[in-house]
Amino acid sequence: MPKNRTYDECYFLNYAACADLQLYEIGKQACPPSYSYGPTVRNHYIFHYLFEGKGILKLNGKQYTITAHQGFLISPNILAYYEADPTEPWNYAWVHLDGPKIRDYFQKCGLSSEQPVFKPSLDSNEIDLIMLQLLEHNTRELYCIGKIYELFDAMIAQSVTKEPANIDIRLTYIKKIIDYITIKFSEPIHMNDIAHACGLERSYMTRLFKDATGQTPYAYLNIYRIKKACQLLLHDSASIQNIAYAVGYSDAFTFSKAFKRQVGVSPSEYRGKSI
DNA sequence: TCGGGTGGTTGGGCATGTAG
């Protein structure tokens, strides 16, 4: 928390919630010049929207400049720092929210921890109005939940960072690869098999997958197998050799080495520690 | 279960082709 933080107006909702949305807090603040917040990590989503002024956001080692009638998203468990401009400090509103579908809703707006800045493509009056209504009626919890959905709808309609079709295609390939691995992990899998199943050339598939996930399909497969093996070691009395077979290794020795490399202890030690 | 040797497989760089 910043020193002596004062809110122009902030309302903590007593867990206003519906099936897929929890709304924790709504607030607004006209920040003094160079007013900063963080670095901080949150355990839910925070969306800020600027009525006036500008400032910077630092996230994942990147810096973004945000100006009036734009917004920015801070995702859970991401280290964030933001600071008002020294000459034109921002006047913004924020909402703290979470829920099983919130990530999807923000993604539909083109927002994620990689793309945290919302830039409306059309007249921003609609978003301004929704945010002002939220602030005005911040004690009416069900009204606010309704307005949050309206906000998402408006942001989706006005997003200029919609993912191009080819991104969707790539995501489809990634999903196919993951699906294949999760279904076939217990069988001997070659990368060519996965590539063939997805209709891709192997090296291109590897590159595609690594770009999206940060790890190769082969690494993902091994991690998945060892995770499954951990579950079996804890909840099943089968021999280590049988567990090795069950998660797709044709050889218990190879499994044991791979397990120790990833977990740090041998399979038998892992089982022994859990008892 | 571990360590070492060996052969096969994988990842990734690079050049090139293709489509919009």
Add this chain to the structure above:
DNA sequence: CTACATGCCCAACCACCCGA
């Protein structure tokens, strides 16, 4: 021109096998 897709190549890595 750009982004996507493919093919080739080779160093590095991994699975497998064997002995301890």
